[in-house]
Structures are given as structure tokens and as C-alpha cells.
Amino acid sequence: MKIIELLEREYLNRYRKRELLILRAILLYYRDPNFRVVVLIQYASKGKNLRLRQFCCKKLSVKYGVFTSKDAIIGRNLKVEHFNGLVIGSGAIIGDNCTLYQQVTIGQKDNKYPIIGNNVVVYAGAKVLGHIKVGNNAIIGANAVIIDDVPEYGIAVGVPARVINNKGE
Incomplete structure (x- = not known):
């Protein structure tokens, strides 16, 4: 391109x-x-x-202060609200229309990287680590540490993160 x-x-x-x-x-x-x-x-x-x-x-x-790898796969229409401290690992896959805030880390655990779906919002300070999948339209709360899968439309918060809302429940 x-x-x-x-x-x-x-x-x-x-x-x-x-x-x-x-x-x-x-x-x-x-x-x-x-x-x-x-x-x-x-x-x-x-x-x-x-x-x-x-x-x-x-x-x-x-x-x-944005650390990204040339090997990361990033979809269209990425929004970076505040770019300070952003880290995107080499094997990470980020879908279309995603929004990332400051101090977000999308990194490895055991040499495996996450896959983030479309229309996902990752709030400030969140860490998405390892071979996990974040479903489409999910929200990851501020300072959450994601080490397990997040379903579509899920809202994940906490350390370690847990899903508090799934498909409007």
C-alpha cells in the first residue's frame, strides 16, 4: 500500500x-x-x-512512545485516542474499527499473541496477553488484565479480568 x-x-x-x-x-x-x-x-x-x-x-x-511491530496485523479504521505508551506485539491481530486508549499492551504470553475482533474498545491501561480471542463488539475496561477469552458483546473488567456482561444481560 x-x-x-x-x-x-x-x-x-x-x-x-x-x-x-x-x-x-x-x-x-x-x-x-x-x-x-x-x-x-x-x-x-x-x-x-x-x-x-x-x-x-x-x-x-x-x-x-508507541511500540508496534511490523509483523502485527491491524485492520482498517484503527482509532488511537491517546497514543502514549501503546504496545502492539509482533503476532497480534487487531480487527477493523477498533479503539485503543493510552498505556494499552497487546502482547505475548508463551510466544502466543491475542486476536482482537472488530469494533472492540480497549480502555486505558488494559493488558491483553497470550493466545486469546476477544470477540467482536467487546469492551475491555480500564486496567483490566485479559488472560482468558472474551465473548462477543462481552464487557471484561478486573485483574484478572472477568466478563460482567454478555450480549446485553
Whole structure:
């Protein structure tokens, strides 16, 4: 994927305005650090040029405190509300339309990484560890430590996390 295509796509995901699309996307890239971090994360996971992907990972870690791997698989329309301290491991899979807050870790346990479904919200300080699956439309509460699967529409809170709501119950 080319960087220009990625800028256009991420801009359209946020604002849905097609007028002067590339100009607005470039201006937003330079003005909004949250937009810039999302574009760099997306390019680091989907770009074609390996050296540029590695450069994006290094820039994210040095300048923004976001540690992500070029081998992570990240879906479309990722939202990073506050990017400080974000960690995404190399084998992690994140679905479409996910929202991540600050200090979130998506990491390994026994060399296995989590799979996060679509439309998932992970609140501040949460840790998602190991070979687990977080279902679609799930919510992970602040400072939760997820070491077991979370079903679709589940709300997981606590240390270790437990599901307190499942499918509107």
C-alpha cells in the first residue's frame, strides 16, 4: 500500500470529505499527532517497503512512545485516542474499527499473541496477553488484565479480568 493511498483512506475514515482530499489529508498529517500515529501504525503493518516499515516502527517508538511491530496485523479504521505508551506485539491481530486508549499492551504470553475482533474498545491501561480471542463488539475496561477469552458483546473488567456482561444481560 502506498503512503498517499493510506493517507487518503484514513482521512476518509475520519471525516468523509472528498473535496481537496489529498491536500487535507497531508495537512492533517502534519497538524494532528493522533492522525499521524495512526497512519504510521497502519503503514508499519501494511506497507510494501520493508525499510520504510522499519523506519515507521522506529519513529513511533522514539518520538511517540508507541511500540508496534511490523509483523502485527491491524485492520482498517484503527482509532488511537491517546497514543502514549501503546504496545502492539509482533503476532497480534487487531480487527477493523477498533479503539485503543493510552498505556494499552497487546502482547505475548508463551510466544502466543491475542486476536482482537472488530469494533472492540480497549480502555486505558488494559493488558491483553497470550493466545486469546476477544470477540467482536467487546469492551475491555480500564486496567483490566485479559488472560482468558472474551465473548462477543462481552464487557471484561478486573485483574484478572472477568466478563460482567454478555450480549446485553
